[in-house]
Amino acid sequence: MVLADLGRKLNAALSSLNRAPVVDDKVLDALLKEVCAALLETDVNVKLVQQLRSKVKTKVKATFESTADKAKETNRKQVVQKAIFDELVNLVDPGVEPYKPKKGHFNVIMAVGLQGNGKTTTCTKLAVHYQKRGFKSCIVCADTFRAGAFDQTRQSATKAKVAYFGSYTETDPVAIAAQGVAKFKKEKFEVIIVDTSGRHKQEGELFEEMVQIGNAVKPDMTVLILDASIGQAAEAQSRAFKESADFGAIIVTKMDGHAKGGGAISAVAATQTPIIFLGTGEHLTDLDRFSPQPFISKLLGLGDVQGLMEH
Amino acid sequence: MFARLTGSKVLTEEDLKPVLESMKQHLMKKNVAKDIAERVCEGVGESLVGKKVGGFQSTNTTVRQALSTSITRILTPKTSTDLLLSIRSKLSSPLTSTQQRMPYSITFVGVNGVGKSTNLSKVCFWLIQNGFKVLIAACDTFRSGAVEQLRVHVRNLSMLGTNNGTAGRVELYERGYGKDAAGIAKEAIAYARDNDFDVVLIDTAGRMQDNEPLMRALAKLVAVNNPDKILFVGEALVGNEAVDQLSKFDRALRDFSSGAGGMGKGRGIDGMLVTKWDTVDDKVGAALSMTYVTGQPIIFVGTGQTYTDLRQLRVQNVVQAILSD
Ligand SMILES: Nc1nc2c(ncn2[C@@H]2O[C@H](COP(=O)(O)OP(=O)(O)OP(=O)(O)O)[C@@H](O)[C@H]2O)c(=O)[nH]1
Ligand SMILES: Nc1nc2c(ncn2[C@@H]2O[C@H](COP(=O)(O)OP(=O)(O)OP(=O)(O)O)[C@@H](O)[C@H]2O)c(=O)[nH]1
Ligand SMILES: [Mg+2]
Ligand SMILES: [Mg+2]
Numbered sequence: 001m002v003l004a005d006l007g008r009k010l011n012a013a014l015s016s017l018n019r020a021p022v023v024d025d026k027v028l029d030a031l032l033k034e035v036c037a038a039l040l041e042t043d044v045n046v047k048l049v050q051q052l053r054s055k056v057k058t059k060v061k062a063t064f065e066s067t068a069d070k071a072k073e074t075n076r077k078q079v080v081q082k083a084i085f086d087e088l089v090n091l092v093d094p095g096v097e098p099y100k101p102k103k104g105h106f107n108v109i110m111a112v113g114l115q116g117n118g119k120t121t122t123c124t125k126l127a128v129h130y131q132k133r134g135f136k137s138c139i140v141c142a143d144t145f146r147a148g149a150f151d152q153t154r155q156s157a158t159k160a161k162v163a164y165f166g167s168y169t170e171t172d173p174v175a176i177a178a179q180g181v182a183k184f185k186k187e188k189f190e191v192i193i194v195d196t197s198g199r200h201k202q203e204g205e206l207f208e209e210m211v212q213i214g215n216a217v218k219p220d221m222t223v224l225i226l227d228a229s230i231g232q233a234a235e236a237q238s239r240a241f242k243e244s245a246d247f248g249a250i251i252v253t254k255m256d257g258h259a260k261g262g263g264a265i266s267a268v269a270a271t272q273t274p275i276i277f278l279g280t281g282e283h284l285t286d287l288d289r290f291s292p293q294p295f296i297s298k299l300l301g302l303g304d305v306q307g308l309m310e311h
Numbered sequence: 312m313f314a315r316l317t318g319s320k321v322l323t324e325e326d327l328k329p330v331l332e333s334m335k336q337h338l339m340k341k342n343v344a345k346d347i348a349e350r351v352c353e354g355v356g357e358s359l360v361g362k363k364v365g366g367f368q369s370t371n372t373t374v375r376q377a378l379s380t381s382i383t384r385i386l387t388p389k390t391s392t393d394l395l396l397s398i399r400s401k402l403s404s405p406l407t408s409t410q411q412r413m414p415y416s417i418t419f420v421g422v423n424g425v426g427k428s429t430n431l432s433k434v435c436f437w438l439i440q441n442g443f444k445v446l447i448a449a450c451d452t453f454r455s456g457a458v459e460q461l462r463v464h465v466r467n468l469s470m471l472g473t474n475n476g477t478a479g480r481v482e483l484y485e486r487g488y489g490k491d492a493a494g495i496a497k498e499a500i501a502y503a504r505d506n507d508f509d510v511v512l513i514d515t516a517g518r519m520q521d522n523e524p525l526m527r528a529l530a531k532l533v534a535v536n537n538p539d540k541i542l543f544v545g546e547a548l549v550g551n552e553a554v555d556q557l558s559k560f561d562r563a564l565r566d567f568s569s570g571a572g573g574m575g576k577g578r579g580i581d582g583m584l585v586t587k588w589d590t591v592d593d594k595v596g597a598a599l600s601m602t603y604v605t606g607q608p609i610i611f612v613g614t615g616q617t618y619t620d621l622r623q624l625r626v627q628n629v630v631q632a633i634l635s636d
Contacts, residue, residue, distance in 0.1 A: 037345075043550035046340045114548065115587060115616070116424030145616070147429075147463035152456025159455070200590040227424065231550020232342040233591045254423060257519040259552045282423065282454070
């Protein structure tokens with residue numbers, strides 16, 4: 001299971017709380033240290049982890065001081081657990097509803113992201129996903145940069161039995177994107193997915209190109225495709241993509257590997273944008289839906305204490 | 312007497328603890344894996360406990376210096392990174408009259424999407440510039456477009472790669488999709504031998520380090536073909552995964568290649584190529600994690616998406632970037 005390791009560690013830390021006779025500063029500090037260590041190992045941004053630590057501390061202290069029955073240790077434990085749980089949820093849940101494609105409409109989805117993070121693969125997976133749910137779906141290959149990009153789309157779309165558009169000769173991705181989307185709109189496709197080249201914030205021109213493609217196809221939803229193994233660069237890169245492309249959703253790829261996706265979690269926090277899917281393999285159907293609540297519960301193995309937490 | 316005047320003192324664990332802790336945080340912010348950051352700081356601590364520091368030197372600066380020395384040592388290659396020398400010496404080694412000269416072969420391995428094929432093409436460009444005849448073996452027979460990707464690179468490189476007439480050349484060896492990669496590599500090496508190529512660059516499909524069937528298949532390719540160099544391609548973007556990727560690729564190759572092809576002992580990773588260096592600003596800690604785990608050198612650094620974006624690692628620059636605030 002995704003993030004199982006992190007879950008185990010967080011869980012162990014939390015249950016150590018139950019063994020402590022009293023919850024004082026020392027116990028709280030020790031607990032937070034373990035929780036933070038677990039998060040750091042998954043690549044959650046170092047600053048975010050520090051923030052989480054101090055937020056939990058402040059919250060817990062404030063609650064302790066404002067409640068009269070300091071003697072009741074079980075209450076104090078609950079206060080601590082809830083504070084940690086809430087802050088963890090905050091990490092992956094920005095509380096924003098992602099766009100949902102509507103039947104009988106044009107729904108243009110544009111994929112953006114760093115080089116090699118899985119955009120092209122994920123575009124086909126998305127097309128398959130929506131096609132299965134009755135949307136007439138297609139892919140526009142607006143990557144004119146990467147060698148063999150159109151062949152990649154052509155081959156994987158053919159395998160997936162999804163319509164595609166692209167060109168071997170046109171070198172302007174903006175023109176291709178516009179042509180492709182116009183063509184598919186005329187043909188009454190419902191989900192039109194635009195794949196773009198990989199890029200990074202350090203190259204201004206590449207970002208400008210992305211903005212222009214966006215202006216040409218007016219996406220209903222732009223998706224940032226992010227590799228689960230990304231480390232501390234996640235925050236700065238995702239922030240930059242947010243500023244230029246204003247993506248409304250994140251898909252974390254390669255979750256079938258050993259990576260726990262903490263970098264991607266940092267991207268959520270940095271951009272206040274929800275994760276909608278996880279990529280879990282190289283095959284067309286390796287795509288899992290993502291929703292924060294069950295995710296965190298599972299992560300912490302909290303099924304049984306859920307009731308406790310909701311007070 | 313003097314000691315008191317200059318305020319020199321002997322460093323204790325207590326003095327060091329807070330400084331080392333903030334060093335560790337600092338290293339992690341620079342994208343050094345947590346585990347590696349801890350071990351490096353531990354080492355620095357051990358080297359300093361009981362040391363005298365002069366009065367003009369704070370504990371801070373002493374630790375900083377020790378850290379600098381330590382990461383310089385980790386990053387400094389312990390084996391030769393001179394690939395040209397290695398290729399030339401193989402190509403000019405004496406042969407008996409019945410022996411046929413074998414080409415120098417390099418296999419590029421790594422997880423998905425890190426830049427194996429692109430940087431293989433950059434290495435090819437560099438080899439052509441140096442007058443070599445290069446054969447690229449398309450052994451990613453899985454990912455859509457993988458063969459065509461290399462075909463485009465070979466077409467580009469054939470047009471680019473002339474060096475004042477003493478040109479190298481490049482050709483693609485491909486057998487399409489769905490075939491056994493180890494077999495294609497073998498055919499390619501034989502083809503290169505018979506057609507007077509100097510170097511064979513073997514592209515492989517990306518794979519996750521925990522995917523045992525795929526790791527076995529890669530080990531088979533290594534065992535069957537015994538390449539002169541196995542280059543692990545990793546990206547500078549990778550966080551804590553760097554440790555797991557490298558240790559598992561190395562171990563899987565060693566374990567699975569020892570039995571399979573009957574070459575005797577298993578082969579591990581010989582060096583690294585760290586890509587996407589241009590995407591991480593000064594957060595270059597992955598380079599430290601990678602060299603710490605393997606003890607092998609970084610042979611090249613990939614710094615962009617064009618053929619000339621390939622560099623040698625400058626250890627001092629990396630150390631500076633990691634230490635900078
Ligand atoms: N294991 C695994 N591999 C994946 C997943 N998603 C994509 N990949 C692989 O990652 C590699 C890169 O994927 P692409 O789809 O080409 O990435 P991209 O973002 O389009 O790359 P550029 O267009 O070059 O920026 C390929 O080998 C894919 O098969 C996933 O969820 N799991
Ligand atoms: N910015 C930057 N991008 C790079 C660098 N090296 C490779 N890339 C890009 O990374 C993406 C993936 O590169 P590939 O060479 O296809 O990666 P791969 O490891 O062969 O991928 P798979 O074969 O699918 O596993 C492409 O868009 C490349 O242009 C680099 O040094 N810097
Ligand atoms: Mg792509
Ligand atoms: Mg490749």
